[in-house]
Amino acid sequence: MGxxxxxxxxxxxNFKKTLEKLKKEIDQELDKYLAGAICDAEKQDKxxxxxxxxxxxxxxxxxxxxRPILMYFGYVAAGGKDRxxxxxxxxxxxxxxxxxxIHDDIMDHGRTRHGIxxxxxxxxxxxxxxxxxxxxxxxLGNSMAILAGDLLESLxxxxxxxxGFDAKLTVKAVSALQSTIATTIVGQTQxxxxxxxxxxxxxxxxxxYKNKTAKxxxxxxxxxxxxxxxxxxxFLQKISLFAxxxxxxxxxxxxxxxxxxxxxxxxxxxxxxVKEGKKTILxxxxxxxxxxxxxxxxxxxxxxxxxxxxxIKKFQNIVQKxxxxxxxxxxxxxxxxxxxxxxxxxxxxxxxxxxLLELADYMIARRV
Amino acid sequence: MGxxxxxxxxxxxNFKKTLEKLKKEIDQELDKYLAGAICDAEKQDKxxxxxxxxxxxxxxxxxxxxRPILMYFGYVAAGGKDRxxxxxxxxxxxxxxxxxxIHDDIMDHGRTRHGIxxxxxxxxxxxxxxxxxxxxxxxLGNSMAILAGDLLESLxxxxxxxxGFDAKLTVKAVSALQSTIATTIVGQTQxxxxxxxxxxxxxxxxxxYKNKTAKxxxxxxxxxxxxxxxxxxxFLQKISLFAxxxxxxxxxxxxxxxxxxxxxxxxxxxxxxVKEGKKTILxxxxxxxxxxxxxxxxxxxxxxxxxxxxxIKKFQNIVQKxxxxxxxxxxxxxxxxxxxxxxxxxxxxxxxxxxLLELADYMIARRV
Numbered sequence: 001m002g003x004x005x006x007x008x009x010x011x012x013x014n015f016k017k018t019l020e021k022l023k024k025e026i027d028q029e030l031d032k033y034l035a036g037a038i039c040d041a042e043k044q045d046k047x048x049x050x051x052x053x054x055x056x057x058x059x060x061x062x063x064x065x066x067r068p069i070l071m072y073f074g075y076v077a078a079g080g081k082d083r084x085x086x087x088x089x090x091x092x093x094x095x096x097x098x099x100x101x102i103h104d105d106i107m108d109h110g111r112t113r114h115g116i117x118x119x120x121x122x123x124x125x126x127x128x129x130x131x132x133x134x135x136x137x138x139x140l141g142n143s144m145a146i147l148a149g150d151l152l153e154s155l156x157x158x159x160x161x162x163x164g165f166d167a168k169l170t171v172k173a174v175s176a177l178q179s180t181i182a183t184t185i186v187g188q189t190q191x192x193x194x195x196x197x198x199x200x201x202x203x204x205x206x207x208x209y210k211n212k213t214a215k216x217x218x219x220x221x222x223x224x225x226x227x228x229x230x231x232x233x234x235f236l237q238k239i240s241l242f243a244x245x246x247x248x249x250x251x252x253x254x255x256x257x258x259x260x261x262x263x264x265x266x267x268x269x270x271x272x273x274v275k276e277g278k279k280t281i282l283x284x285x286x287x288x289x290x291x292x293x294x295x296x297x298x299x300x301x302x303x304x305x306x307x308x309x310x311x312i313k314k315f316q317n318i319v320q321k322x323x324x325x326x327x328x329x330x331x332x333x334x335x336x337x338x339x340x341x342x343x344x345x346x347x348x349x350x351x352x353x354x355x356l357l358e359l360a361d362y363m364i365a366r367r368v
Numbered sequence: 369m370g371x372x373x374x375x376x377x378x379x380x381x382n383f384k385k386t387l388e389k390l391k392k393e394i395d396q397e398l399d400k401y402l403a404g405a406i407c408d409a410e411k412q413d414k415x416x417x418x419x420x421x422x423x424x425x426x427x428x429x430x431x432x433x434x435r436p437i438l439m440y441f442g443y444v445a446a447g448g449k450d451r452x453x454x455x456x457x458x459x460x461x462x463x464x465x466x467x468x469x470i471h472d473d474i475m476d477h478g479r480t481r482h483g484i485x486x487x488x489x490x491x492x493x494x495x496x497x498x499x500x501x502x503x504x505x506x507x508l509g510n511s512m513a514i515l516a517g518d519l520l521e522s523l524x525x526x527x528x529x530x531x532g533f534d535a536k537l538t539v540k541a542v543s544a545l546q547s548t549i550a551t552t553i554v555g556q557t558q559x560x561x562x563x564x565x566x567x568x569x570x571x572x573x574x575x576x577y578k579n580k581t582a583k584x585x586x587x588x589x590x591x592x593x594x595x596x597x598x599x600x601x602x603f604l605q606k607i608s609l610f611a612x613x614x615x616x617x618x619x620x621x622x623x624x625x626x627x628x629x630x631x632x633x634x635x636x637x638x639x640x641x642v643k644e645g646k647k648t649i650l651x652x653x654x655x656x657x658x659x660x661x662x663x664x665x666x667x668x669x670x671x672x673x674x675x676x677x678x679x680i681k682k683f684q685n686i687v688q689k690x691x692x693x694x695x696x697x698x699x700x701x702x703x704x705x706x707x708x709x710x711x712x713x714x715x716x717x718x719x720x721x722x723x724l725l726e727l728a729d730y731m732i733a734r735r736v
Binding site for chain 2: 041044045047048051103106107109131133134139140142143144146147149150151153154155157158161162167168170171174175178179181182183185186188189190192193196197198211
């Protein structure tokens with residue numbers, strides 16, 4: 001095994017170009033939308049303007065726009081033709097995503113997102129200048145971050161509601177969206193429970209991955225797009241059979257990257273998953289297979305915010321030599337194959353089919 | 369002035385009966401809805417079930433259901449006939465209300481709501497039994513309360529989306545609802561800014577009342593109901609001209625009750641507004657008119673969580689003798705008259721007209 005143990009397949013250039021092209025178009029729409037929303041917010045209240053401006057800075061700093069891109073391809077897969085309209089509408093799902101991220105960052109004590117201070121961290125740093133009389137800047141930051149998330153939820157839902165698609169389809173799409181948000185909240189609750197329990201089963205973690213990632217990141221945007229193109233129940237069911245395993249593979253790959261990839265690429269603090277005490281499939285498996293000494297070491301450093309680079313290296317090393325890395329990689333690969341098999345026999349728009357199959361591979365080949 | 373300085377008009381018995389009858393019907397629907405939602409949540413996750421069960425306990429413990437009742441009358445005013453359907457749909461607006469209340473309680477350090485522990489307080493008290501390994505129960509409670517609010521937002525929006533009203537009207541109603549939620553968040557941001565600034569203008573507080581209370585509590589439910597009955601833009605505008613002043617009067621009365629009414633009636637801690645350091649119109653006016661000594665006393669106790677009953681009494685006394693109570697009461701009365709004048713010349717369903725005129729009076733006559 002070389003210096004970087006993460007598996008990677010040869011990248012498909014057309015696929016990467018498609019991703020980049022769509023990301024650029026979505027970013028333009030997102031930027032335009034946020035500029036308008038900040039302007040509106042500032043007219044109403046200076047501080048609301050500041051909060052949204054900072055949230056927009058985080059949103060625009062980075063992000064793969066995977067959810068809007070999937071919404072686009074769900075629409076195309078189901079035969080949708082109004083390219084411009086679906087791209088404009090897909091901004092809504094990215095706003096919803098950032099609503100959930102901002103609230104997650106409060107719960108996970110995240111200090112930066114995409115290399116930018118989180119909303120609460122910004123108020124803790126800058127708050128003294130804005131509110132010299134404030135006695136509790138930590139609490140103020142917490143409040144402002146709750147509000148930032150709540151605002152993005154409203155803006156996101158409203159931009160899908162106001163998209164101008166057929167009203168019956170819009171009602172169906174917003175109902176599906178809100179239902180998925182509820183499931184994601186279940187997943188986040190499970191995540192917190194797992195964090196706060198000593199003994200956790202692999203099964204529990206996989207259920208959480210299904211709720212918090214697979215349904216939310218892959219199934220939901222594909223479904224919303226397909227619904228807006230008028231897809232029927234059978235079509236949506238097929239989409240789910242593809243999306244759930246592929247989405248779970250996406251999360252497992254995320255765990256691998258979260259432990260092994262450098263922080264600059266991920267835009268997160270180095271070893272943040274270990275610092276946060278995340279009990280991933282990777283970590284659970286390693287702790288199960290490790291000897292007593294190394295198992296004890298893992299339990300000790302997991303959740304230690306002050307872990308040093310040497311201990312992170314040691315942690316990585318145990319995950320590799322116990323076979324936990326390989327186990328996770330194989331699990332992800334099998335899930336991807338399962339998803340691909342569903343879509344291969346499915347009669348959908350050819351461009352969308354090619355994209356979804358390549359996307360499935362990308363889930364486990366990606367390095368960011 | 370007698371032992372209780374709050375003005376009160378003779379209560380209209382028919383009006384009170386209407387309120388009680390509708391509240392009972394709405395409570396039945398709400399209870400049925402929540403029982404189903406808790407059952408669904410428990411199937412998905414034990415802890416999510418616990419969170420929603422506790423939130424439901426708070427929701428059902430008390431509450432005037434003023435927003436669902438107004439949604440009903442907005443619908444009736446605009447000629448809506450499907451009584452059963454609008455009452456069922458009105459549950460959504462009460463869920464949204466509780467979403468915002470739960471998030472407000474985090475920001476305001478609220479420990480009880482309707483006499484029941486808030487979600488975060490519940491986890492701080494009970495969390496040790498549920499998560500014996502948790503190192504920070506305060507943070508855990510904060511996280512669970514954020515999630516409880518987020519879940520109620522989804523459930524609330526979804527129940528309106530799924531109401532079965534005409535799809536075009538539903539899209540319009542949900543758009544209006546999400547737009548109002550965004551305005552309410554602006555109002556909450558202004559509230560936090562006012563709390564954290566030393567010098568605040570009456571004008572700023574009134575703008576906050578407009579955003580956080582008048583639009584949200586009175587205008588929004590009336591509008592949503594009217595939209596679902598097919599009301600046009602002119603109708604909705606007239607509704608706003610009634611709702612905004614009446615809603616501001618509602619908030620001013622709330623401030624008066626928050627300072628002078630006993631805590632059992634209000635379901636809040638005694639003097640909680642003073643403890644929270646709320647700079648209400650009542651308080652601002654009193655501080656402006658008070659002498660140096662008394663002004664200094666007010667500034668000192670405002671925001672003091674350990675204020676005793678004697679100092680609360682002294683605070684109340686200053687508010688009365690500076691004329692600030694009378695000033696606030698007159699302001700509220702004038703706003704109510706302004707709102708009533710709009711509706712008196714308005715051609716709407718008679719039952720709704722009578723109700724709205726009585727409601728306007730009730731805003732300042734109510735004791736809870």
